[in-house]
Amino acid sequence: MSVTRILVVGLLLSGLSGGWPAPATSQLAALSAQEAPFDLSGFRDDADVALARWAFDRFDQAELELPALSLSFHDERAACEGHVGYYRSGAPASIDICGFNWDRFLVTPKKTILHELAHAWAHQTLDTETRNRFLDLRGLDTWQDKSVSWEKQGIEHAAEVIAWGLMDEDLFLTSIGETDAVLLAEAFVLLTGRESLR
Numbered sequence: 094m095s096v097t098r099i100l101v102v103g104l105l106l107s108g109l110s111g112g113w114p115a116p117a118t119s120q121l122a123a124l125s126a127q128e129a130p131f132d133l134s135g136f137r138d139d140a141d142v143a144l145a146r147w148a149f150d151r152f153d154q155a156e157l158e159l160p161a162l163s164l165s166f167h168d169e170r171a172a173c174e175g176h177v178g179y180y181r182s183g184a185p186a187s188i189d190i191c192g193f194n195w196d197r198f199l200v201t202p203k204k205t206i207l208h209e210l211a212h213a214w215a216h217q218t219l220d221t222e223t224r225n226r227f228l229d230l231r232g233l234d235t236w237q238d239k240s241v242s243w244e245k246q247g248i249e250h251a252a253e254v255i256a257w258g259l260m261d262e263d264l265f266l267t268s269i270g271e272t273d274a275v276l277l278a279e280a281f282v283l284l285t286g287r288e289s290l291r
């Protein structure tokens with residue numbers, strides 16, 4: 094199994110002292126092999142780099158700041174607990190992307206990386222009040238509870254809404270119930286305080 098690992102520090106670099114230069118204008122700079130203090134040698138191929146670059150650019154464009162995180166690409170799904178993507182909180186947060194070995198720019202891998210990055214963003218950013226207002230808007234009872242099904246957890250609705258709002262093509266969510274575009278846009282604004290990119 095080919096495993097890729099990259100430490101993505103992005104905008105947070107500007108808050109660190111010593112050693113590493115801050116990216117010039119965006120988190121994308123962190124993925125530049127020329128400027129990088131990061132080990133890019135483990136990327137499976139240029140398509141992994143391109144997908145990550147695209148996803149960070151979408152967060153940049155929406156002015157949503159991501160935390161430091163570790164991003165890994167895998168041929169198989171084992172690292173993702175059988176899923177196509179997996180987020181683990183921590184410092185840095187850990188995101189695994191699994192099983193996309195051909196065209197990385199199909200809608201599913203694009204949505205997957207946005208969804209997992211959205212978890213990292215939400216974990217860093219959302220306070221209890223915002224989470225509760227989002228739960229009310231979505232008609233949900235719980236933010237995160239492993240005993241509750243995926244589609245009834247606010248944390249997953251939030252990641253889906255963020256992925257929807259940052260996508261650059263049509264994305265029809267089938268995962269979280271009410272997906273009227275006006276309501277999704279309202280939910281995006283509630284979460285982020287910004288308009289979606291759609």
Ligand SMILES: [Zn+2]
Nearest residue numbers: 208212249252
């Ligand atoms: Zn998720």
